[in-house]
Amino acid sequence: MATTDNDRTIKITLDDLAKVNVGERPGPIAPAAPGGKSYGTITDAADQVPATPEGRGSILLQAWFYLGMAGLLGALAGWAIAEPAFVDGTKLAEERWGNFWVVPLILTLMSLGFGVAESIVERSTKKAFLRGVLALPLGVILGFMFYFVANMLFATLLRIIFDLGAHSERNPALWIARGIAWAAFGAAGGVVYGIIGQSGKKGKYGVIGGMIGAGLGGMIFDPIALLTHGGGPSRAVGFALVGMATGVGMGLVESALKDRWLYVTAGPLAGKQFILYKPRTTIGSKQDCDIYLFKDSNILPEHASLELTGSRGQIRATGPVFLAGSTIQSRVLQDNDLLQIGRYSFRYKEKQRT
Numbered sequence: 001m002a003t004t005d006n007d008r009t010i011k012i013t014l015d016d017l018a019k020v021n022v023g024e025r026p027g028p029i030a031p032a033a034p035g036g037k038s039y040g041t042i043t044d045a046a047d048q049v050p051a052t053p054e055g056r057g058s059i060l061l062q063a064w065f066y067l068g069m070a071g072l073l074g075a076l077a078g079w080a081i082a083e084p085a086f087v088d089g090t091k092l093a094e095e096r097w098g099n100f101w102v103v104p105l106i107l108t109l110m111s112l113g114f115g116v117a118e119s120i121v122e123r124s125t126k127k128a129f130l131r132g133v134l135a136l137p138l139g140v141i142l143g144f145m146f147y148f149v150a151n152m153l154f155a156t157l158l159r160i161i162f163d164l165g166a167h168s169e170r171n172p173a174l175w176i177a178r179g180i181a182w183a184a185f186g187a188a189g190g191v192v193y194g195i196i197g198q199s200g201k202k203g204k205y206g207v208i209g210g211m212i213g214a215g216l217g218g219m220i221f222d223p224i225a226l227l228t229h230g231g232g233p234s235r236a237v238g239f240a241l242v243g244m245a246t247g248v249g250m251g252l253v254e255s256a257l258k259d260r261w262l263y264v265t266a267g268p269l270a271g272k273q274f275i276l277y278k279p280r281t282t283i284g285s286k287q288d289c290d291i292y293l294f295k296d297s298n299i300l301p302e303h304a305s306l307e308l309t310g311s312r313g314q315i316r317a318t319g320p321v322f323l324a325g326s327t328i329q330s331r332v333l334q335d336n337d338l339l340q341i342g343r344y345s346f347r348y349k350e351k352q353r354t
Contacts, residue, residue, distance in 0.1 A: 061272040064251030066121050068244045070113030071189070071213075075243025076236065078106030083232050102235075103150075104143035107185050110243050111139030111192040114206075114250070118197075122269065123294050126287040131196045138192045146188040154181035169226065175219045182218025186210030186246045193250060199277035205254040213249020217242030259351045260313055262306070267344035268295055276313070281306045283341065296342040303341055306333075313348065315339065 059065050082105050085098025115135030119128035157177035166173045190210035194203015221238040228234040260276045274281070274291050283291040286301035293299050303319040313333045315321065321328055322340040333339075335350040 058271055061121060061269060062251070063118070063254055063273075064248045066117045067114060067247035067251040069247070070117035071110050071243035071245070071247030072240050073243075074110035074113035075106045075239040078102065078109045079236050079239045081105060083235065086232070086235075088230065103185070104140070104147045106239055106243070107143035107146065107188055108136065108139035110185075110246065111135050111142065111189050114189055114193045114247065115139075115196040117247075121272070122292050124287045124292045127292070135192055135196055138195060139188075142188040142191060146184045150181040150184040153184060154178065157181065169222055175222050178221055179215045179217075179219030182221070182242060183211040183215035185242075186212070186214025186249065189214070189246055190250060197277065202254070202275075202277050205257050206250050208257075209250035209253030210246050211249075212253065213245040213247065214242055216249070217245035260308065261349050262291070262339075262346040263349055265338070265345045265347050266340075267293075267342075269293075269344070276306060276308060279308050281308075293341065293344055296344070299342045299344075313350070 079102065082098040082102035085096050086102055087096045087099060112132055112135045115131045115138075116128040119125075119131055154177060157180060158174070161171070161173045161177055164173070168174075187207045187210055190206030190208070191203055193206035193210075194200060197203070220241060224238045224241070225234045228237065254275065255273070258273075258275045262274045262276065264270050264272045264274070278290065281291060282289040282302055283293065283304045283306065284302040285293055285296065285299040289302060293303070298320075300319040304315055304317045304321050307314050307316065314330065315328070315333055316330050317328060319341070323331060323337060333348045335348065335352075337348045339346045339348065
């Protein structure tokens with residue numbers, strides 16, 4: 001049978017390859033002319049995840065700082081309202097509303113501050129308003145409840161101290177007794193903080209931190225009065241320091257005892273940590289979300305959620321969520337995983353269990 005051209009075998013030798021001129025490596029493709037269509041290149045896939053350098057967090061985003069400021073401002077506001085009606089060292093003191101209201105009012109406004117501070121930092125005005133509406137009556141109720149408890153505790157401790165022979169305001173035993181009584185007010189602030197945050201664990205950390213902070217602040221109340229010779233300014237400084245110490249204590253204890261959290265490494269909230277208390281934490285551009293992401297039109301109202309089941313943390317996405325440059329829809333997270341949602345980057349962290 002005769003052979004045809006289709007049956008011929010093409011042979012390429014090394015000499016043939018040596019004669020091939022490869023030429024210059026092509027440079028980047030020029031952008032399309034104005035008005036023309038651009039269909040992208042094979043390298044465009046790498047650009048789907050925008051590069052977001054890790055930002056340095058502002059001190060304003062640290063819980064110990066904004067809770068401390070909330071306690072300080074709340075205490076000063078309560079003192080300023082009640083001080084004009086406050087009477088020092090007379091029999092009429094018990095009849096003046098300023099003397100009766102000063103401590104409950106201070107605790108009420110401190111609790112209000114603790115309730116709304118985090119929402120203000122996160123730029124969620126709607127959440128701040130709703131939490132403030134709830135915190136105000138809770139502060140009034142718990143303020144008076146803990147006021148009577150603290151007074152009973154202080155009276156009991158004073159009786160014990162006097163029986164032991166300590167009768168001077170310069171005796172440190174009196175300062176310690178006042179600090180123990182003031183710790184009750186810190187506990188009240190922590191209770192409100194937990195109720196507002198809808199978390200028993202958050203409330204527990206708030207109570208522990210509040211008691212430590214208020215107790216330490218209460219112990220320096222009398223030394224401040226001695227240094228400033230008493231009066232309104234003395235009370236202002238003392239109450240302000242108690243309020244600040246309560247908030248700082250709450251923030252530090254909460255941070256020290258956390259076990260799982262998201263740390264914002266890039267974006268408008270860089271440096272903020274979101275401690276994961278709830279079984280399901282929502283993330284999105286809706287202010288009702290647990291983690292509210294603002295100033296990014298690419299983020300959906302509820303963009304993702306993070307679910308805690310036992311020791312496992314799992315993210316579920318309804319919008320684009322990137323992990324190591326790849327989009328994910330559902331993923332069990334490991335410690336130190338870096339997530340990106342729009343212009344925000346989060347590092348998932350877990351406390352190491354021994």
